[in-house]
Amino acid sequence: MAEPPVVQLTGVYAVSALGRGAEAQLATTPAFGPIRRFDTTARRVTVAATLPEVGTLADELAAAIDEACRAAGLDRDRRSECALLLAVHGGPAPDVDPVPSALAGQLAVRCGLSGHTRVYTSACVSASTAVADAATLISRGDLARVVVAAGYLVEPDQFALFDAGRALADDGAVRPFSAGRRGLLLGDGVAAVVVESRAAARRGVEPVATVAGWGRAGDAYHPCQPDPTGVGMARAASVALRRAGLPPQAVGYVNANATGTAQSDAAEAAALLRALDGYATEVPVSSTKALHGHTLEASGLLELVVTSMALRAGELPVNAGWRGPDEACPLNVITAAPRRAAVTHALTLNAAFGGANTALLIGTP
Known part of the structure; x- marks a missing residue:
């Protein structure tokens, strides 16, 4: 039997x-500040990580797709062969953005992609699920090339929901895995990647990374709270490693889902202890949500880009906002500054309400 195609x-x-x-996503200073995009006077928290100038979500997504295709060296003919997998929020305001299915079709036409589109609206695992599906389609030989795009721009409705639920950090900082963490903060995020088989990419372009493994699993525990034992996320990570044929010791870095909330960070630490066995306390871990905020549906793709660029640069991102260790999170957290390291494989993890968990195992080319 032939080996499955290498996914790049x-x-x-x-x-x-x-x-x-x-490259800008490897910045080391948190980007949180006062929100000026909409009125927050009635809100408990008034900060997020937002761009000072930003276009509509459709315009930002189209620009991101164009830039990713350009970076991949895709000409018009090769673009026309690309399916589009799009991760966005399931209920945009109709007077601001088109509904997701229409948006996907418009972006495909606007960016010269094929008419094969698929939309993901499964909250904070939307983008990572899309990447896993793209990798599956390519590894099975169904498709040779896929564009995955995702976007979320901080807006008043979701902000109000998280604020009313007291999920937002009232001290203006995200402190993943740290003692004294007080919650998450939202952020803008738009990303696009070109996913291809190695054979399809033979045109002189240097790959950024490989998608070596991927896994998905559910907690079936609670609508909003993660299983404190971390069983679902551990299963997703283990499946990703098994698919790649690699042991836990192959993981040189974990880009964690950690949002800075007490229960989810502790559950993720438990998941890593399960999935990586005794090695979990050695592997470097950080959550870049401490820098760019929680970008909801775009999180999985933005963090995939961050992880890929970190491997390429040999510099692992800092876990900002750190105040001290928490006994519920006995991990090797990267604090104070980025860490220089030659890493060949990294896990990037995501989780969502409803108990959904994803793991992507990224490798150097």
Whole structure:
């Protein structure tokens, strides 16, 4: 039996409050500040990680897709062969953005992609699920090339929901895995990646990373709270490693889902202890949500770009906002500054309400 195709990322692009472009996402200073995009006077929390100037979500997504395709060296003919998997919020305001299915079709036409589109609105695992599906389609030989795009721009409705639920940090900082963490903060995020088989990418373009493994699993525990034992996320990570044929010791870095909330960070630490066995306390871990905020449906793709660029640069992102260890999170957290390291594989994890968990195992080309 023939080996399945190697799945590669050949073009990546991202926008967040850290800046525009993939390299900008390795910034080390948190981007949180007062929200000026809408009125927050009635809100408990008034900060987020937002861009000072931003277009509509459709315009930002189209620009990101164009930049990713350009970085991958895709000409008009090759673009026309690309399916589009799009991760966005399931209920945009009709007077601001088109409904997701219409938006996907418009973006495909606007960016010269094929008419094959699929939309993901499964909250904070939307984008990572889309990447897993793209990798599956390519590894099975169903498709040779896929564009995955995702976007969320901080807006008043979701902000109000998180604020009313007291999920937002009232001290203006996100402190993943840290003692004294007080919650999450939202952020702008738009990203696009070109996912291809190695054979399809043979045109002189240097791949950014490989998608070596992927896994998905559910907690079936609670509508909003994660299973404190971390069983679902652990299963997703283990499946990703098994698919890649690699042991836990192959993981040189974990880009964690950690949002800075007490229960979810502790559950994720438990998941890593399950999935990586005794190695979990050694592997470097950080959550870049401490820098760019929680970008909801775009989180999985933005953090995939960050992880890929970190491997390429040999510099692992800092877990900002750290105040001290929490006994519920006995991990090797990267504090104070980014860490220089030559890493060949990294896990990037995401979780969503409803108990959904995803794991993507990223490798150097």
